[in-house]
Amino acid sequence: MAIRTLGRRPRAAAAAEADHERWIELSGLHKVYRPRKSEPTHALSDINLTVGRGEFVSVVGPSGCGKTTLLKILAGLIPRSEGTVRVAGRDVDGPLPEIGMVFQAATLLPWRTIRQNVMVPVEVQRLDRTVYRERADQLLEMVGLGGFEDKYPDELSGGMQQRAGICRALVHDPAVLLMDEPFGALDAMTREYMNLELLRIWRESGKTVVLVTHSIPEAVFLSDRVVVLSPRPGRIAEVIDIDLDRPRDLSVMASDRAGVHVERIRTFFNAQGVID
């Protein structure tokens, strides 16, 4: 089932003018945390990266290298220290409606049903509820949660909650989907299943995805490109093109080419003396 863009909204104008090759653009980005009572921490250093429209990019790196900081800056949750950040033709100075985010924990509100949870972005952005309610139900159907719309989060398993979280990130039809280790809390089997699901959703929705993950194989399996960050202060050590054919299934990971990519990233981390 294809999830289509709903109507033309004011912000579509800015998006139309944006360069599709530079759908997300980070240039000269620095982030320094300056706590009042301790030494400043240089979290990100001179990040330059462009992501094309519809591209799937993963960010991997050792713990504390600033992966999540990078994502939070893109989401407009924390300010940058230097540089420019543009998403879909707009400068990021705070949360943008062009962005949908999936969190490490599903972060569903326990007092809302699954459908009401998915509708949160629609409500806070004051979009037409009747129109988007239909879209919410379509999305839930697409991720296999059809029939669970009126259940409460605690009636669903962790994997199902996370899928509802993905629907919530997509419901307002954002241009970009940011994912912060979305499957980190799931067991290995559920995780593989969710990876396949994510690929399917990505293919059907055509969203631009930036995924932060701890798992090198996951990054290789899902992405068009993998951005490898160095230990703190995080800088881009390498950007690896993943030339595996699409659509991909789990057997791709057994192939030599996938193995080469995984090995290359591992070797880099080993050389840095960090195993993630």
Added chain:
Amino acid sequence: MGPLMTMTEKGPEDGGPEPGTTPPGTAPPAPPKAKPARRRDLRDHPEWVLVPGVFVVVLLLWEYLVPVLGVDEYVLPRPSSIAEALLTQLSDALFWTHMKVTLLESLYGFVLGVGAALLLGTLISQIRLVEKTLMPYIVAFQTVPKVALAPLFVVWFGFGMTSKVVMAAVISFFPMLVNVIEGLRSADADRVQMLTVFGASKFDVFRRVRLPGALPFIFAGLDIGIVFAILGAVVGEFIGAKEGLGYLLLQTNYNFDIAGMFAVLVVLSVLGLIAHFIIRAAQKRFAFWAEDNTVIGA
């Protein structure tokens, strides 16, 4: 199922569907919560037998052991005498007037105290300047034994209902205030961040995360508040009143009608219990997602 349990405490035995095994598009499983047999209910809830059991045993011991031990009926009347006194009271129209007065005083005071606490608690928890300005006064006033203010209120507001309403309001105000502040502050940072990413304003965050998240605390405050309001009304009536259950309690005491006193005490307990259960029912309805919460300090 290991790590999944961190997100939801429910296992498969609770009817939660197995993760990953539900292929997309399948219909949800039928609600697995079949009603267990009655015998199973009792095994799961031994308290359903034990609580009334203890009640009956204590009453029986009281009824038959107290006279044997030579305790005077005037000092500690037997349950049967108390029941008799209770029936006499309940058939007296005047008694119902006393009860109505105390109930109204408690309810008015409760609504006033709890309402003021909701308002002030919201302001304190959301506006830094209000908190910094008022908190020292609130802490200072909280240390005053509120019951000791009752004579003052009688002087200020007279022997009528007003002084008792004020007493009930003041005494139910503080536990509610503490719970409102704590509840509104306890908002989960991840939830606030989630709403912020999607473009929520501060008011959106308050309405959609902070307030619903505070409900379990608010109900805890209401629960203590209603019991305290009854206490406040009765204490107020002790100091100076012409009607009400507190007044009746003093009257029976002067008349050395100890069985009558116990009857009033029984009625007061039952009123408190009913109020408690009404609040619990509302909590189950409006804060259904929360486990039985712990009550914050009174």
